[in-house]
Amino acid sequence: MSEYLLILVSTILVNNFVLVKFLGLCPFMGVSNKLETAMGMGFATTFVLTLASICSYLANQYLLAPLGLEYLRTITFIVVIAVVVQMTEAIVHKTSPLLHQVLGIYLPLITTNCAVLGVALLSVQEDHNFIESGLYGFGAALGFSLVLVLFSTIRERITVSDVPEPFRGNAIALVTAGLMSVAFMGFSGLIKF
Amino acid sequence: MANNKTMMMRSGLVLGLFSLIGIGLVSLTQSVTHEKIAENERLYVLKNLRELVPETLHDNDLLADALHVIDAEAFGNTHEVTIYKAMKNKQLVAIIASPTAADGYNGSIKLLVAIRNNGELLGVRVVSHHETPGLGDAIDTNKSNWIYSFNGRSLNNPSPRLWQVKKDGGEFDQFTGATITPRAVVKTVLKTLQYYQANKKALTTTTQQTNG
């Protein structure tokens, strides 16, 4: 049980995918202008990441490993992810227009979120079992959503600030991400490797 | 309806076709490179080992003559330790063990400890660690020469009581502001030496064996 907790704490705080591992940065910078969109993206990512992590585990365990095709891991994972995302998008779009309003526009963005592939690859690299893979994806996504939401609220605050001209927009956002990353270093050591 | 069906099949076909091309291409590359890659991986491990036990000292394939031990009692933790045996003319000249110091400041420190058959240290190297940059990372050869201070040491040099960092009354330097890391390394090296001492007999017999 506690090892599952460790996986969560590790992926959410200590080895936060965005601020420490540098994965999923483009959507982190791209859809963090508003709290609402950040939340939408957070939900969408959590769903897809967990699902993708599980699917990739299955593909790896029952397809690639038995066939000795590990070198095709990247290809397989990314196609599986793309298909999962696109199917989710299509289904949500049709069945729940409301949910689609919330998540829909973010779903296609997720395929190109390298956190998704990163989670799948890292999870395989660390020899996770089925539950661990799911948790790993889930935790990574929670960590992503957490910092995304916090970041978006800070960015909203920055838009009402007197930021010097050259720093308006992306520059100050990156500096902020840097300072957040400094703050997250406070968590280092919580998990020993 | 029929139209829909052809559309579906078309999607499948196109994706299948492209995957055929893509995967074919990759498989081709793979078949060309895989031997070289396997060789690289081998050489990479060997390179580290040979830094401690030069090629002149042995004539066997270090990677082939290796055994894996898990001995919590001896090493203080359950990490697997690989022991490579360096032999010349079928005689054991040295071993290289890969113990893990689990009590570093930020977790495990993986070491390579090379011991000559007379019990003298050929050298110690850090393979991986998570110690604080600027503090504990001085155990890395890139950062300081501290790790060389083990060269030529043995169980009696210094005496076992002095196999500690200076702060604890021993002979080995600590770093300013960082005692935990060197303490952990010293302790593990000592344990490896003791393990070798205890299992020397078993290790020198040429038959392969596995403990635990």
Add this chain to the structure above:
Amino acid sequence: MDNYKQILKNGLWENNQAFVALLGLCPLLAVSNTVINGLGLGLATTLTLILSNSIVSLIRRQVGNEIRLPVFVLIIASIVTAIELVMNAFFYELYLILGIFIPLIVTNCSIIGRAEAFASKNPLVASSIDGLAMGLGFTAALIILGAVREVLGSGTLFANAHLMFGDAAKDMVIYVIRDYEGFLLAILPPGAFIGLGLLIALKNVIDKRLAKPASQAVSFAMDTEKA
């Protein structure tokens, strides 16, 4: 010809993937702790961009909407895996350092981004030039950021050059500052973010200078005269 020049300019400066579009940030920030790492990943990315742009441009008419994305990522993934295998075989140590970021070129947002935004709408030559330009712009960003972080963080430049250029390059490393305690922040994750932020601000300043016609300088001179 002008058109191509524009594409080049676009990739290197105006729509620089790293500084302006903010795409491909993960590898950019993760492996820019030294110049050489940056260069290695930059070149691999450039190659991928050129190939993927060209191929996508060639097949752009054959692929329906519903499977466009999977096909594009499939193509990119194949290219990257091939490159990965080759790097694994010929630049093994660099490959180890760049680690997971080589397979992750697949999801480097700028690659799929260019495939969607440019290559799927433009002919072969323009697309491959676009790939080249975007790749070079990205590589330049990697190198600049790498240089800044390497100098500040460890006081050196071109450390580990041998990983790329062979043992002959071992002496390439320059010690910009001797006996430097090291401003660790620069090589840690925060340093990457803040460094990129500062570089973008710098670019904004330069852009502004370039945009302002000479009159700015004149009025500036007048200001100082008054003072």
Add this chain to the structure above:
Amino acid sequence: MRLWSFNGGLPSLAEHKNESVNLPIEIAPVPKCLVYPLGQHIGNAAKPLVQVGDNVLRGQKIASAQGMVSAPIHAGSSGTVISIADHLIPHPSGFSAPSITIETDGVDNEIDYTPCTDFRQLSASQLVDIVREAGIVGLGGAAFPTAIKLDTQGKPVTIDTVILNGAECEPYISCDDRLLKERANRVIEGVEILLHMLSAKRAILAVEDNIPETFTSIQNAITNNQNPAINAVQIPTIYPTGGEKQLIQTLTGKEVPSGKIPAEIGIVSINVGTVYAIQQAVIEGKPLTSRIITVTGEGVNKPHNLEARIGTPISALINVCRGYTKQADRLIMGGPMMGFALPSDNIPIVKATNCILVASKHEVVTEKQAMPCIRCGLCASACPASLLPQQLYWFSRSDQLDKAVKLNLFDCIECGCCDVVCPSHIPLVQHFRYAKSALKVQNHEKHQSNVARERFEAREERIAREKAERAERSRKKKAALKSKPAKEEIDAAVNRSKTKKNSITNED
């Protein structure tokens, strides 16, 4: 009586009432000209009933109410209408607006009033009519037509409590205090009228606890009157306890729901000056032509309260107060907290004007250089509406007005407490006023653009339809050229109208 408290407020605001409160109310002389802006109340502007050149008498109706929410205007003295044109009005914009100007003849002839001996004989609706016809609007500041407030007939509300607002919490102003000191009896009679009109159970007259003599005179009046339903209470002197919502909370512990009126919780609140005007209208039959007004500040020589005719130019009132002093720096209508600066003294007072403050430099909050907001939160702790002024400020400042609305911008009563406490001297209220007015304009524009879109789309459809019809016609014509029996033509016409109908239903 149990009292409650409201959030924030300013307990220690400098009062400055002594300057004006000690002298008795002086009846201001009839000025040369009286100016009546037609829109001096909330709601539609009044419609002139007179023409240039007409002679009028005091009390004569010169403009009538237009629509439900509006109020008539009566002449304040006898004279001649000399113009009906734009005149500077007392409004922060400094705009001019249509006004009736009367040149007085100095005789001050009045119309014949019809007094009433026993108001209890009159029904509530008759009384409401009297109040409406007398042109009475809220004299406490908002100038909302009082008749509407009092007209509970046919509305799904029952009024339980009438609150008489004599708090007069703003510094400098003392007109209600003087009124209650001198004419308490008539005010109490007015309260009785109200109780009768509204069939309310009780009336509470609230004054601040810093004017004990006035309180005594009110209590005397109540004792004389012997009506157990009327109560007088002293409430703590905390600005803005006179604000309707704060007063209701102080006296009853209830809150007026946001965006609703007090009647929803069974309360009507009325300023004591308004009550006096109601008493005058009902008992003596006099329409509202004058009011008590405080002229004060270091900028006038003799600060005191005047009973002035509505329409009197401010310059005339200043003369009654022996003119400006050297310190006179700014002319403010209303008190220092909620008032606004006037560009000139050639502006008439209106029904809502309770105070003319001629301020010296140090009397008004000098506009210090505003520093950045340091988020200290003092403004939030002072806000009687429990808003977060600092956040409203950030969003107003950066024009993210929708966010300000979400944070209840429109619940801000513009009391100015936040301004006073802000250590960075940020003119917060000005930001909020800006934000509110900008939102109003935005909504208007939104509305305009919606209208334009509809009209554009309607036109596009019409054009498309006409084109289709033309095509149809020419086709028909061609067909008709070949053979044109009359019947067919009729059929065609029928068809045409049918398709037209169809196309219309399709569009829906």
Add this chain to the structure above:
Amino acid sequence: MLWVLIALVPGIITMIWQFGYGVLANIIICVSTALMAEASMLRLRGKAIAPALSDLSAVVTAILLALALPTLAPWWIPFIGAFIAIVIAKHLYGGLGYNPFNPAMIAFAILMVSFPKSMTVWVLPHSMLPTGISLSDIFTIVLDQQPKQTLIDAITAATPLDEMKTQLGLNQTVEEIRSSSIFGSLSGQGWQWVSIAYLLGGMVLMFKKIISWHIPVGLLTGLFIISFAFYLLEPSVTPSPLFHLLSGGAMLGAFFIATDPVTAATTPKGRFIYGVLIGLLTYIIRTWGGYPEGIAFAVILINMAVPLIDYYTPPRAYGHK
């Protein structure tokens, strides 16, 4: 801001009394660097300089940073720190009032991750210094002139919190650890008096209504409750709540740092939550994290959550349900 400075005086005096003039060196370097940085940034941004300097916010930032730094840090530590605080953490965001992160704590955290060696070595309190240490010895250290190692070793040590953590890591009990001479009756030798002095200064601020009670009370409550809970579980290997409250930067943090109005939550309820979260996080980092003292990281971590806290804790406006 003037009152903040006044309220800091008892703490500063106690600190000088306990740890010598190194404190003053830090303060001087930090304040002068901060003022210069502030003036140049204002100039670069075309803002009026005089009114902004006279609000003393840069001085407060500088002094708080100085008080958080090790007493014998080489001169470039306070210099770089003050520069980072004012330029990166404050003016890149638009100067006073706009910075989302506490500038002094950002500077401290950056120094901590960048120069852990220089940042974890503290001079011993005055009562424990060996005799024969002169002022000039101290200045060789401040001027970074590579003093003799023996000198450094003689007069420096890890802080009590650091020592506690290290020794607990070696499976000692709290009792054994606290027998060491660097611990006093309440917490660390010397440190306890400094903490109490800050507490006094903080009371002044609260009394003067410069700060509202929500944050300090929340922070100290949070820290107390979690440390008490774990203390009850395993008293032998868990330092007492009192030790936690009077160690490291807890008091300075509760009254002077977490209360920075600019970076704290602004709603009353939010402020209390903000304080409690910092308290909890401080304990977590101190006990299980990599750094011996968690106040700085806890503050900037919770700074991140401030807009969210404010968003979810608006007071009930008049007339709303």
Add this chain to the structure above:
Amino acid sequence: MSFFVLIIMFAVLGILLGYAAIRFKVEGDPLVDQIDAVLPQTQCGQCNFPGCRPYAQAIANGEADINQCPPGGEAGIAALADLLGVEPKPLNEDNGVEKETLVAVIDENTCIGCKLCIQACPVDAILGAPKHMHTVIEAECTGCELCIPPCPVECITMEPVAKTLALWEWDKPDTSQQKVSS
């Protein structure tokens, strides 16, 4: 040759996607409406589209940039940028410049009642019968100026909208804290 398994799997996935595309097909695009709601509805055509809605359609299709509507001005661009999640950019000067809203006024003495302006007006804000003088309904005129060029006697002028009390705006306080230039 085991990778053929993979290829077959991919092909199946492709079929699945094709199926999903058909099974879960959705019509309509709410984005256009959202964009159209932000545009000022002046219908002036300065954006190079025949009205606001076509421009909205073009933006939604990615065929037009967000900075082509002068009546909407900077505020309009900001709103579009916000809606679409992109960075705002300055107004494209090729499309025109932002100016205050005007209304058309027909000089009723000169008007010959030619009806040309009525045909030009996109929102039917001009009233008048043939040969009779025309007049503009001020409340409905968007100020698009499209009626000006067709008028043969040049009797239409654009005039500023009179500020009414109801739509008066308080000044926004200055907050720049810039150095006061002496």
